[in-house]
Amino acid sequence: MTSSGGLGTASPAGGDRAHREHEWKSDPPSDYRCKVTSPESETPTVEEQVPTFVELGLSEQVLKALSDVGYETPSAIQAETIPTLLQGRDVVGLAQTGTGKTAAFALPILSNLDLSQKSPQALVLAPTRELALQVCEAFEKYAARMKGVHVLPVYGGQAYGVQLSALRRGVHIVVGTPGRIMDHLDKGTLDLSKLRFLVLDEADEMLNMGFAEDVETILAETPDDKQVALFSATMPTQIRRLSKQYLRDPAEITVKRSARTAANITQRYLTVSYPQKVDALTRILEVENFEGMIVFVRTKNETETLAEKLRARGYSAAAINGDIAQVQRERTVNQLKAGKLDILVATDVAARGLDVERISHVVNYDIPTDTESYVHRIGRTGRAGRTGDAISFITPRERYLLKHIEKATRQPLTQMQLPSAEDVNSTRLTRFDDAITEALEQRDRIERFRDIVAHYVREHDVPEVDVAAALAVVAQGETPLLLDADADRARAEREARRAPERPERGGRDERSGKARAERAPRRGGDVDLATYRISVGKRHKVEPRQIVGALANEGGLSRGDFGKISIRPDFSLVELPAGLGPQVFAALADTRISGKLIELRADSGSSNDTWGDSSERKKPRHKKP
Numbered sequence: 001m002t003s004s005g006g007l008g009t010a011s012p013a014g015g016d017r018a019h020r021e022h023e024w025k026s027d028p029p030s031d032y033r034c035k036v037t038s039p040e041s042e043t044p045t046v047e048e049q050v051p052t053f054v055e056l057g058l059s060e061q062v063l064k065a066l067s068d069v070g071y072e073t074p075s076a077i078q079a080e081t082i083p084t085l086l087q088g089r090d091v092v093g094l095a096q097t098g099t100g101k102t103a104a105f106a107l108p109i110l111s112n113l114d115l116s117q118k119s120p121q122a123l124v125l126a127p128t129r130e131l132a133l134q135v136c137e138a139f140e141k142y143a144a145r146m147k148g149v150h151v152l153p154v155y156g157g158q159a160y161g162v163q164l165s166a167l168r169r170g171v172h173i174v175v176g177t178p179g180r181i182m183d184h185l186d187k188g189t190l191d192l193s194k195l196r197f198l199v200l201d202e203a204d205e206m207l208n209m210g211f212a213e214d215v216e217t218i219l220a221e222t223p224d225d226k227q228v229a230l231f232s233a234t235m236p237t238q239i240r241r242l243s244k245q246y247l248r249d250p251a252e253i254t255v256k257r258s259a260r261t262a263a264n265i266t267q268r269y270l271t272v273s274y275p276q277k278v279d280a281l282t283r284i285l286e287v288e289n290f291e292g293m294i295v296f297v298r299t300k301n302e303t304e305t306l307a308e309k310l311r312a313r314g315y316s317a318a319a320i321n322g323d324i325a326q327v328q329r330e331r332t333v334n335q336l337k338a339g340k341l342d343i344l345v346a347t348d349v350a351a352r353g354l355d356v357e358r359i360s361h362v363v364n365y366d367i368p369t370d371t372e373s374y375v376h377r378i379g380r381t382g383r384a385g386r387t388g389d390a391i392s393f394i395t396p397r398e399r400y401l402l403k404h405i406e407k408a409t410r411q412p413l414t415q416m417q418l419p420s421a422e423d424v425n426s427t428r429l430t431r432f433d434d435a436i437t438e439a440l441e442q443r444d445r446i447e448r449f450r451d452i453v454a455h456y457v458r459e460h461d462v463p464e465v466d467v468a469a470a471l472a473v474v475a476q477g478e479t480p481l482l483l484d485a486d487a488d489r490a491r492a493e494r495e496a497r498r499a500p501e502r503p504e505r506g507g508r509d510e511r512s513g514k515a516r517a518e519r520a521p522r523r524g525g526d527v528d529l530a531t532y533r534i535s536v537g538k539r540h541k542v543e544p545r546q547i548v549g550a551l552a553n554e555g556g557l558s559r560g561d562f563g564k565i566s567i568r569p570d571f572s573l574v575e576l577p578a579g580l581g582p583q584v585f586a587a588l589a590d591t592r593i594s595g596k597l598i599e600l601r602a603d604s605g606s607s608n609d610t611w612g613d614s615s616e617r618k619k620p621r622h623k624k625p
Contacts, residue, residue, distance in 0.1 A: 056082045059111035061145040069141060075100035077255040082108055085229060090250040092243050093231040102138045105199045105229045109173070110139070115148050118170030122197040125178055125215060127205040128553055129155035134355060135175045135201065156180050156554030157326050157587040164189055178206060178214035179554050183590055185221055195222045203232040203239055209549030212238065213594060219246045265382040268416040269392040269402060277365060277393055278309055283419040284391060285315060287427045292336060292358040295345045296377050298366040306365065307345040317343035320350045322556020323581045348373050349556060357383050364392035367401050371408035529563045530578035534598040537570045546593050547574060554591040555584045573603055
């Protein structure tokens, strides 16, 4: 199982990779033909007859692990990429999230891992710590039948001591975010001199977050004869340039998804005003038959507030956001997986990379302002071939966002009505009946209580049905079992008579409304912004997107948390949520941009004096579908 050089046969030093012969790990299957092209050629295709994993040339241990988890047929990206990587070629894979690209690079790496080499052989760069953890979990799952494989996640927010101890003991595969990998390279604690495989996962997202310079620095620190796999959802000019400069004769493999959202996810929306959202969510929780649920909100503060309101209503709910320590995050996610927790209230950044099969519902409590976020959010449900439900709350002023989502996903959302009091009461009575039926099956306990009830009936001359009703009152407590349907109808009529929120109308009004909707989470009631200073500026060749990328990735902030960014000669000013917690400062303590510590601190100067005309408003990124 050991090898040297790339995933396939090593080439002579300095050889022209375009003219080398590559050997299969085993003879290629006779019924399989895979077409790959260089970047200048046509898009590759796969014949309709798709091979099994057994036919791709993977190692026996990896095949056993795949059998254990029930994998039988490779996805399109896996069927094309695995044989190409096993041949030793560099690869540029164009595929959306959810196409199975993690296995496409993890399986060939594991099949050719040299377990006797203790220094890192494979490095996977990922844009966020959530994705890095997800990739690590995948490697561990696929390596379950291999003894002694060590995989290390390296990301901001985790103590250096844990990472340093693991690196000293020896690791085979490192999966990390560019910022923390750069820190280890600067400290001399990560040795990449014997690296054989390098993967850039979601490369376009890494560049969008401002990690271009870090990625190129890391690439330059690795051996020239390594094998490189680059995966990206799009192929912008910067990715194309990166591919030409650092990859050698790469095979370009493109897999397009026929739809932006999975067909097994039912998508609905509810028109509701902001003050009604909590009550609307409570009613949906009452009538929907859900197993596990993620409720998405825009701000970190709202995760805690809404989770607390749900707990007060008797639901098992917890918050997850960028301020929560990684240990607590992992504990919360494990509780969700184990069924000890039913509802997770999360922000986009905190939920990135979550893969929990029991999530049956996703609720967009706050509708996202870009369609990519919407697709990522609802993709948390309907996993592993199961069906899923996605429900989005739309205020009247956000109707334009609904139109954008439907246009981008090419799939209309079905309007739903707020569950009425009759709907809630019907569900409650059904559950009450089920509880009685379940209790009646406990014959031993029923017999003991039967004697107690009979004694009460004899002593007080009360009908048994009245005693049963009294016991139900005792069990129910002060909260009434049923809602008042008449009061609910009266409330709905009052709401209908009120002046509705004026929806934005086309042209300039719609565009200005869009801008107001996007700014609302940053200013006003949701988030108060304060000015912070970082110790990098124009002379360090820093750009706004690098600042956003570093702070968002290492500090757990979302793009909606950023206001103005003003880059000065020796420092920069950034508007961020006021009162950042100590966890954020701790997570960013060792963060570098362009190789320099940012030294984040609150700005002591007057913002009116320091902002000037060079400030830039960082707006949410609207990606084209």
